[in-house]
Amino acid sequence: MARGRGRDHDVVRQAIIDAAGTAVEQGGLESLTFRRVAAAADVSPGRVQHYFTDRARLVQACFDAVQDRARSRVEATLAKVEPSPAEVVAAILRTMIPRSPEDFRDLRVVTMFETLALTEPALGRALLEGHAELRMLLVDQVALVLRSSGSALEAAGITSSEMISDGLLATAGGLASEVLHGHLGADEAHRVLDAALACGLGKSTTDDTEAGHDA
Known part of the structure; x- marks a missing residue:
């Protein structure tokens, strides 16, 4: 663990990154200025520039923080599921659909960054x-699912794990967007995803997440 000056450095840097994420979520990418981020982090604009010499570095750090939280959610989810390939696939895709306020916050920020990435x-x-x-x-x-005995997909001649994965990723991403924009509730989106998983994997998976979390 960092101590003294090093610890203060990490704390201030993280506060700036958190403030940048909040600025993007609340005001869009145009709000990501050193002055606004500094005010939100309660530091001087010069302090922000000390840690991030230009806006691009601040954007990258903010994006990396969101990605790190996404990986942590996936890892935490995988630790709770049965170690079968089908359940692992289902668990990963379910983390893409937002439920908690932090999930929604991160998805809003990532969506804005996707536009900036163009x-x-x-x-x-x-x-x-x-x-x-x-x-x-x-x-x-998915390749492990296809190789498992009794796979309905293999019997039907569907053997491309890449194609199936791309289809499931696109489905989960689309559902996440629908939930973000309020077109679907989170529980309904998870039910749609479960149906897609049953079709895509040729196996039934069950979402054990409690109901009643629709946004």
């Missing part, structure tokens, strides 16, 4: 790398 190459690469990491994890697990 014109910011470094951020675009980070998004692609994160997606590729998630996709590869799913592809590996």
Whole structure:
């Protein structure tokens, strides 16, 4: 654990990153200025620039923090499920659909960053790398499902784990967007995802999350 000056450095840096995320969520990307972030973090604009020499570095740090929280949610979810490939796939995809206030906050911020990534190459690469990491994890697990005995998909001649993973990722991402914009409640979206998983994996999976969490 960092002590003294090092600990203060980490605390201030994290406060700035948190303030940047809040600024983006509440006011959009145009609110991500050193002056506004400094005010929210209760530091001087010069202090923000000390840690992040330009806006691009602050954007990247904020995005990385959101991605780290997403990975932590996936890891925490996987620790609670049966170690079967189908349940692992289902658990990963369910974390994409927001339930808690923090889930919604992070998804709003990521959605704005996805737009910015169209014109910011470094951020675009980070998004692609994160997606590729998630996709590869799913592809590996779906391949295990396809190789399992009695797989209805294999019997039907559907053997591309990449194609199935891409379809499930697109479904979960679309449902997440529907929930974010209020077109679907979280519980309803999870039921739709479970139906897609049953079709996509040829196996039934059950979401044990308690009902009553619709946003």
